[in-house]
Amino acid sequence: MTTIHEVARAAGVSISTVSYALSGKRPVSEKTRQRIEGAVRELGYEPDAGARMLAGRRTHIFALTEPLRADTHAPTHMAFVLAASVAARRQGYDILLLTDEQASEGMNRVAASNLVDAILVLDVAPDDERAVIARDVGTPTVFIGVPDDHQGLTCVDLDFEAAGRLAVGRLADAGHRRITLLGQTEAAYRRSNFPRRLLRGAQDTAAEREVVLDRAASGATVTEPSTVRTAIASALDRGDRAFVVHAADDVHELLLGTLEEHGLVVGEDVSVVSAAASFDTSSLRAPLDTIPLVPQQSCDLAVELAVRRLDEGAATPEIHLIPPEYRSAGSVAPARG
Amino acid sequence: MTTIHEVARAAGVSISTVSYALSGKRPVSEKTRQRIEGAVRELGYEPDAGARMLAGRRTHIFALTEPLRADTHAPTHMAFVLAASVAARRQGYDILLLTDEQASEGMNRVAASNLVDAILVLDVAPDDERAVIARDVGTPTVFIGVPDDHQGLTCVDLDFEAAGRLAVGRLADAGHRRITLLGQTEAAYRRSNFPRRLLRGAQDTAAEREVVLDRAASGATVTEPSTVRTAIASALDRGDRAFVVHAADDVHELLLGTLEEHGLVVGEDVSVVSAAASFDTSSLRAPLDTIPLVPQQSCDLAVELAVRRLDEGAATPEIHLIPPEYRSAGSVAPARG
DNA sequence: TTGAAAGCGGTACCAC
DNA sequence: GTGGTACCGCTTTCAA
Numbered sequence: 242m243t244t245i246h247e248v249a250r251a252a253g254v255s256i257s258t259v260s261y262a263l264s265g266k267r268p269v270s271e272k273t274r275q276r277i278e279g280a281v282r283e284l285g286y287e288p289d290a291g292a293r294m295l296a297g298r299r300t301h302i303f304a305l306t307e308p309l310r311a312d313t314h315a316p317t318h319m320a321f322v323l324a325a326s327v328a329a330r331r332q333g334y335d336i337l338l339l340t341d342e343q344a345s346e347g348m349n350r351v352a353a354s355n356l357v358d359a360i361l362v363l364d365v366a367p368d369d370e371r372a373v374i375a376r377d378v379g380t381p382t383v384f385i386g387v388p389d390d391h392q393g394l395t396c397v398d399l400d401f402e403a404a405g406r407l408a409v410g411r412l413a414d415a416g417h418r419r420i421t422l423l424g425q426t427e428a429a430y431r432r433s434n435f436p437r438r439l440l441r442g443a444q445d446t447a448a449e450r451e452v453v454l455d456r457a458a459s460g461a462t463v464t465e466p467s468t469v470r471t472a473i474a475s476a477l478d479r480g481d482r483a484f485v486v487h488a489a490d491d492v493h494e495l496l497l498g499t500l501e502e503h504g505l506v507v508g509e510d511v512s513v514v515s516a517a518a519s520f521d522t523s524s525l526r527a528p529l530d531t532i533p534l535v536p537q538q539s540c541d542l543a544v545e546l547a548v549r550r551l552d553e554g555a556a557t558p559e560i561h562l563i564p565p566e567y568r569s570a571g572s573v574a575p576a577r578g
Numbered sequence: 579m580t581t582i583h584e585v586a587r588a589a590g591v592s593i594s595t596v597s598y599a600l601s602g603k604r605p606v607s608e609k610t611r612q613r614i615e616g617a618v619r620e621l622g623y624e625p626d627a628g629a630r631m632l633a634g635r636r637t638h639i640f641a642l643t644e645p646l647r648a649d650t651h652a653p654t655h656m657a658f659v660l661a662a663s664v665a666a667r668r669q670g671y672d673i674l675l676l677t678d679e680q681a682s683e684g685m686n687r688v689a690a691s692n693l694v695d696a697i698l699v700l701d702v703a704p705d706d707e708r709a710v711i712a713r714d715v716g717t718p719t720v721f722i723g724v725p726d727d728h729q730g731l732t733c734v735d736l737d738f739e740a741a742g743r744l745a746v747g748r749l750a751d752a753g754h755r756r757i758t759l760l761g762q763t764e765a766a767y768r769r770s771n772f773p774r775r776l777l778r779g780a781q782d783t784a785a786e787r788e789v790v791l792d793r794a795a796s797g798a799t800v801t802e803p804s805t806v807r808t809a810i811a812s813a814l815d816r817g818d819r820a821f822v823v824h825a826a827d828d829v830h831e832l833l834l835g836t837l838e839e840h841g842l843v844v845g846e847d848v849s850v851v852s853a854a855a856s857f858d859t860s861s862l863r864a865p866l867d868t869i870p871l872v873p874q875q876s877c878d879l880a881v882e883l884a885v886r887r888l889d890e891g892a893a894t895p896e897i898h899l900i901p902p903e904y905r906s907a908g909s910v911a912p913a914r915g
Numbered sequence: 916t917t918g919a920a921a922g923c924g925g926t927a928c929c930a931c
Numbered sequence: 932g933t934g935g936t937a938c939c940g941c942t943t944t945c946a947a
Contacts, residue, residue, distance in 0.1 A: 242692070244924060255934045260926060267927090270932060287690035291637065292924035294628025295939045302674070309660055315652035323646055326677040335684075335693070336675040337639070340663040347672075353624035355579070356672070581940060592918045597942060604943095607916060629940035632923045918947080923940105930935080 243286040251280035263288070294355070303329050303547065304357040304380075306339040306348060306371060307364050312428055312462055314489060317519045317536075321363055321385065324536035328544040334358070345370050352378035359547035361385060361540075365396075367434040381550040383543045389434060393558050395550075397543045400562035401435045401517060404532045405442025407565050408485040408514045411530070413450040415512060416576035417483035420447065421455040421476040423469070423496060424487050428462040439487050439517060455481060459492045466495055473499045482576065483512040486529075490520045497526050512573040517565075528570035538563055580623040588617035600625070631692070640666050640884065641694040641717075643676040643685060643708060644701050649765055649799055651826055654856045654873075658700055658722065661873035665881040671695070682707050689715035696884035698722060698877075702733075704771040718887040720880045726771060730895050732887075734880045737899035738772045738854060741869045742779025744902050745822040745853045748867070750787040752849060753913035754820035757784065758792045758813040760806070760833060761824050765799040776824050776854060792818060796829045803832055810836045819913065820849040823866075827857045834863050849910040854902075865907035875900055 249256040254273055261267035262277040269277075280286070294300045305325055307318070326336045337357055339347035348371060351357045357380065362371055365386030375382040376393050384396040412420050422443055425436040440456075447454035457472035459465070469492060476484070482505075486493055493515060497507065505511045507527045515522050517534040542561060550556050586593040591610055598604035599614040606614075617623070631637045642662055644655070663673045674694055676684035685708060688694045694717065699708055702723025712719040713730050721733040749757050759780055762773040777793075784791035794809035796802070806829060813821070819842075823830055830852060834844065842848045844864045852859050854871040879898060887893050 242924095246924080256925080257927075257935075258933060261933090264926085268932070273932085285690065287687065289632070289924050290688075290691040290693040291628050291631025292939090293691075293926080295626070295632050295923085295941085296925040296927085298926095298939090300628065305675070309656070313656075315656045319646070319650075319652045319656060322675070323677055326675055326680070330680055335688070336677075338642070338659070338663055338673040338675050340660050340673075343663070343667060350624065351627075351672070353622065354627040354630075356627040579940095583940080593941080594919080594943075595917060598917090601942080605916075610916085626940050629923090630942080632925085632939085633941040633943080634923090635942090916947105919945090921942105921944080923942085926937105926939085928935105928937085931933085 242289075243284045245286070245288065248277065248280045248284060248286050251284060252276040299551070300356060300358050301334055302337050302357045303334045303544070304337045304339050304348065304351050304360040306344040306360060306362050308344040308366075309340050310364070310432070312426075312432065313364060317489075318364065320519055320536045321540065324540035325361055325363070325385070325543070327537065328540040329361075331541075332544055332548050334544070334548075336361075345374055348374045348378055348380075348382075352380040358551055359383065361543055361547065366432060381547055383547050385539050385543050387434065387438075387560060391560060395546055395556075395558045395561075397539050397546065397561045398435065398563065399517060399534050399539065400564055401438035402442035402445075403562070404516050404565035405439040405444075405485075405487075406446040407442075407532055407567055408516045409443045409446040409452070409454065410450070411514060411567065411573060412483040412485065412512055413446065413452050415483070415573050417452060417512060418576065419453045419455065419479065419481045420483040420485060421457055421473075421481045422485045422487065423457050423459065423472070423492065425458065426460045426462055426464065427458045430458070435517070436487065443485060455479065459488045464489060464491050464495075466491075469495045470499050474503075477503060477505075482510065483573075485514050485516055486518075487516045488518075490518070490525075493518070493522070493525055493529070501526075508572045508574050510574070512576075514573060527572065529572045530570050531568045532565045533568065579626075580621045582623070582625065585614065585617045585621060585623050588621060589613040636888070637693060637695050638671055639674050639694045640671045640881070641674045641676050641685065641688050641697040643681040643697060643699050645681040645703075646677050647701070647769070649763075649769065650701060654826075655701065657856055657873045658877065661877035662698055662700070662722070662880070664874065665877040666698075668878075669881055669885050671881070671885075673698075682711055685711045685715055685717075685719075689717040695888055696720065698880055698884065703769060718884055720884050722876050722880050724771065724775075724897060728897060732883055732893075732895045732898075734876050734883065734898045735772065735900065736854060736871050736876065737901055738775035739779035739782075740899070741853050741902035742776040742781075742822075742824075743783040744779075744869055744904055745851045746780045746783040746789070746791065747787070748851060748904065748910060749820040749822065749849055750783065750789050752820070752910050754789060754849060755913065756790045756792065756816065756818045757820040757822060758794055758810075758818045759822045759824065760794050760796065760809070760829065762795065763797045763799055763801065764795045767795070772854070773824065780822060792816065796825045801826060801828050801832075803828075806832045807836050811840075814840060814842075819847065820910075822851050822853055823855075824853045825855075827855070827862075830855070830859070830862055830866070838863075845909045845911050847911070847914075849913075851910060864909065866909045867907050868905045869902045870905065 359381040369388040696718040699721040706725040
């Protein structure tokens with residue numbers, strides 16, 4: 242194992258100079274810096290993690306807690322884990338996983354042992370027990386998602402309410418007076434609060450714009466194709482020709498397939514807006530207007546907030562809602578007659 | 579922050595006694611142990627991770643590398659990550675995530691900086707570049723999966739070949755002379771080697787037992803419902819009444835759905851065996867004979883091997899293939915006519 | 916059965 | 932611009 246002493250000797254300088262050359266916390270003459278960097282490369286030096294943690298006050302590790310409930314949508318979840326990991330690495334941090342029971346219990350453990358510099362919280366539930374823990378661990382914690390009681394917490398999330406308003410607003414703009422919100426499973430509305438937030442936004446705008454908002458869940462706990470098809474058929478019977486979809490990719494496929502079966506062309510006979518989808522909607526059979534949920538965006542911000550808190554000391558905890566963005570793809574048509 | 583000194587003072591002993599009382603590496607009288615444990619609990623003492631890493635030679639962290647290719651099956655992958663995490667925790671280890679580019683690059687980094695005690699490798703490709711890295715990092719590495727060139731590596735995996743043999747064997751036992759293997763996507767056969775291993779086992783036994791083995795892939799890169807349906811219809815036309823399924827849950831559903839549409843009852847008119855499924859087959863519309871792939875089993879073994887290597891020094895690298903287990907559920911019927 | 920003390924490999928202060 | 936060195940908090944010899 243190469244130590245900083247060997248690097249110092251090889252470069253003919255003291256260990257403190259090596260340390261400063263690498264951290265940049267003190268100016269080092271160009272020449273000696275070059276020599277040090279040469280020695281580092283030649284010896285394949287990498288600072289010992291344990292020593293760095295002990296001497297410095299940074300571990301360069303973030304914890305990522307994820308309960309992984311049985312009904313977690315795996316692809317979306319993986320996208321968030323990946324995004325968090327990428328965001329952390331960009332700032333020089335590694336991710337330590339706290340899954341399952343460890344999601345809560347582990348928070349205290351890693352905080353008490355100074356294993357991590359900050360904690361990122363995924364898969365946030367309305368009554369998330371991690372909110373309580375976050376308030377009294379001394380470790381900076383950032384929620385990616387917003388629990389009902391978010392007092393004193395730092396949270397990052399897409400502004401789902403604004404997304405709901407935006408989706409309904411655009412359809413209302415196109416002249417639609419009846420809109421169906423094809424939403425998440427019923428279980429999701431109970432388990433998380435972001436579906437409700439989107440719904441509220443949609444309802445508010447519907448009321449303002451005086452349009453009727455019909456609702457259709459995509460199933461009880463998992464997507465039920467027959468339920469979805471029936472719900473869509475009913476909507477069409479009612480005369481609805483505008484849909485806001487806030488659901489997984491398979492529900493999108495089901496909607497587009499069912500509309501096709503009914504001989505309706507998206508962007509002509511019917512209008513569809515996909516809201517807060519975390520997957521790539523461009524792989525669907527028809528291009529859809531989208532208000533995307535970009536995991537990387539949330540995670541980048543979360544990491545940035547954590548880093549800022551570490552660098553600048555205590556910051557005001559607050560909710561950071563990312564404004565939704567509307568991407569047109571021609572799936573919204575003017576209402577007819 | 580509570581340190582070992584404070585605990586020592588509170589218990590009226592020296593810090594070394596505290597250390598030994600907690601690690602158990604030296605006998606400590608019952609009385610003093612009680613006092614120390616009391617102090618620990620009262621002060622909420624948790625050893626500093628950095629100090630432990632530096633002084634001891636253990637970080638109590640395992641790295642978990644997962645490239646997360648675009649076509650990774652998210653639910654299965656998540657099951658493995660969770661299983662690895664649980665297995666590691668049971669032995670007192672935390673999991674550090676190395677995703678994406680870090681999957682390879684990170685291995686060297688965490689090894690050189692002594693951030694982890696061992697590395698677990700997920701989502702193994704036939705020509706996995708991590709095999710090369712594993713051979714020359716000084717850190718014990720265990721593959722969950724088997725790359726083509728596994729010389730000098732420690733690998734853990736289900737014995738897919740045996741699983742293939744077992745599945746075909748049972749169907750042959752039931753008198754079937756034509757069997758269709760409804761397999762993975764074509765991309766999967768290129769990207770991983772476990773589908774090929776299962777296929778080879780199936781083919782071997784088919785040859786031995788003189789049964790015809792037909793093949794049907796479930797799609798090019800992702801499941802294509804129409805492709806699957808067509809393939810099943812062809813198989814039925816050919817007179818095949820026995821299926822081995824080695825694919826994701828949606829393919830299982832498609833098979834069962836299509837058989838139903840054809841008026842065939844599983845366990846009576848047709849026989850179906852699900853091989854190496856990592857999901858819960860009991861939630862399918864019909865109970866299926868299963869040769870399960872249990873992530874927890876592989877991960878427990880992988881962690882055990884890693885721990886053993888740390889405790890006992892170098893061990894012989896070798897391939898550990900977990901014998902498949904056949905679980906009957908009445909979905910295999912005697913062949914007719 | 917217990918204690919004292921020498922490191923582990925860095926960081927960052929204090930001098931020069 | 933550079934070097935010396937006192938820690939950081941724990942593990943583990945060595946001694947009693």
